[in-house]
Amino acid sequence: MREQGYYSLRTGKHAAGGKLDLAAAKRLFLSIVREFDERGFLQNAFGYECVDAGFVPGTLGQDIHGRIFLALRKDNIWPPWTYADDYSEDDLFDVVEFVFDHIAKPTEGRVHDYSNCGWHTYKADAAAGRTEFRDEVNQVLRIYAEGYELNEAGEVFALPAESMKTLVAATLPIGTDESVGGRVEAARRKFFRYGSSIDDRRQAVRDLADVLEFLRPSAKEALTSNDESDLFNIANNFGIRHHNAKQKTSYDPAIWLSWMFYYYLATIHACVRLIEKHNSKAK
Numbered sequence: 001m002r003e004q005g006y007y008s009l010r011t012g013k014h015a016a017g018g019k020l021d022l023a024a025a026k027r028l029f030l031s032i033v034r035e036f037d038e039r040g041f042l043q044n045a046f047g048y049e050c051v052d053a054g055f056v057p058g059t060l061g062q063d064i065h066g067r068i069f070l071a072l073r074k075d076n077i078w079p080p081w082t083y084a085d086d087y088s089e090d091d092l093f094d095v096v097e098f099v100f101d102h103i104a105k106p107t108e109g110r111v112h113d114y115s116n117c118g119w120h121t122y123k124a125d126a127a128a129g130r131t132e133f134r135d136e137v138n139q140v141l142r143i144y145a146e147g148y149e150l151n152e153a154g155e156v157f158a159l160p161a162e163s164m165k166t167l168v169a170a171t172l173p174i175g176t177d178e179s180v181g182g183r184v185e186a187a188r189r190k191f192f193r194y195g196s197s198i199d200d201r202r203q204a205v206r207d208l209a210d211v212l213e214f215l216r217p218s219a220k221e222a223l224t225s226n227d228e229s230d231l232f233n234i235a236n237n238f239g240i241r242h243h244n245a246k247q248k249t250s251y252d253p254a255i256w257l258s259w260m261f262y263y264y265l266a267t268i269h270a271c272v273r274l275i276e277k278h279n280s281k282a283k
Contacts, residue, residue: 018143022089025144029092030084032136036103041133043109044124045102051115060102071098093148093156093194096137100154105129130154148194156194164262167269168192176272183211184268191261201257208264215268218275 008014020028036042047058060067068078072094076083080095087095104124112120134150141148147159160168168188172181190196191204212219 020140020144022087022092022144025140026084026087026092028140029096029137030080032133032140033080033099036099036129036133036136040106040109040119040121041103041124041129042099043106043119043121044104044126044129048118048120050112050120051117052112056120068098089145090195096141096150096156097154100130100133100137100150103129103133105132151189155189157189157192158194158196160192161258167262167266170269172269172272173276175276177214180211180214180268180272183207183214184265187211187261188265198253198257201261202253205257205260205264208261208268211268212264212271215271215275219271221275221278 004010005018009018033042040048043058045058045060046064047056047060050056055062065075065078069075074091074094076086077091077095080087084092084095104121104126105128106119106121106124107128108123109119109121112118134152134154138149141150141156142159149157149159151157159165172184187204187207190207191201193200196204
């Protein structure tokens with residue numbers, strides 16, 4: 001598939017703007033799952049039927065529907081070729097994550113020729129299966145609605161705004177304190193996780209503000225006193241960190257929390273690099 005898409009997508013002339021609606025996303029997801037099923041990627045977990053042995057269970061055991069209900073708390077959701085037409089968006093993302101957790105690429109097995117029985121998997125590689133499934137399903141998720149992605153941990157995340165993708169994907173310099181990198185990554189996951197609430201996003205922004213607080217002593221040496229003070233006024237004045245009667249709490253959180261998240265993330269990247277530059281000069 002071309003990176004920039006074909007003519008109408010590349011030129012912005014596509015009637016739907018190149019985005020998928022839910023019905024199209026479900027149809028394409030079903031096609032992906034069917035293909036992986038035909039290649040034996042589901043047998044390790046879901047088992048298979050054999051004309052000689054009957055049903056040979058996988059890691060999910062005999063009662064697959066019971067295990068799925070326990071995991072998702074939902075009936076009438078598996079297999080997708082039976083129920084996908086009725087999936088809500090939440091259902092679709094639940095099944096995407098469930099398949100990710102249980103898919104595995106066959107590494108050993110055989111074709112049972114008798115009565116066209118088919119492929120039987122004996123051993124499989126879960127990591128390899130997840131990588132291939134993630135690559136395929138993300139081609140659909142990224143162009144569905146506002147854009148989503150299945151991350152390496154198997155969780156569906158909302159994609160950042162197009163103009164902010166470079167910032168969100170940027171890595172901190174080598175040598176950055178591990179606690180800083182860990183907190184930034186945790187905040188990113190919390191903010192963009194599918195279904196994240198306003199409180200989740202406020203906590204993610206608060207976590208980034210706490211990272212800046214941690215960096216503040218080092219930042220004082222690299223920044224002017226006015227710049228250093230301004231970095232913390234926004235979080236303190238908008239009810240993000242400390243709570244007091246003078247704080248502004250009537251802002252629209254859906255709008256302002258997004259702005260504050262990107263602002264703090266960019267400031268952390270700038271701070272870390274300024275501190276790194278200052279320290280290298282001091283040596």
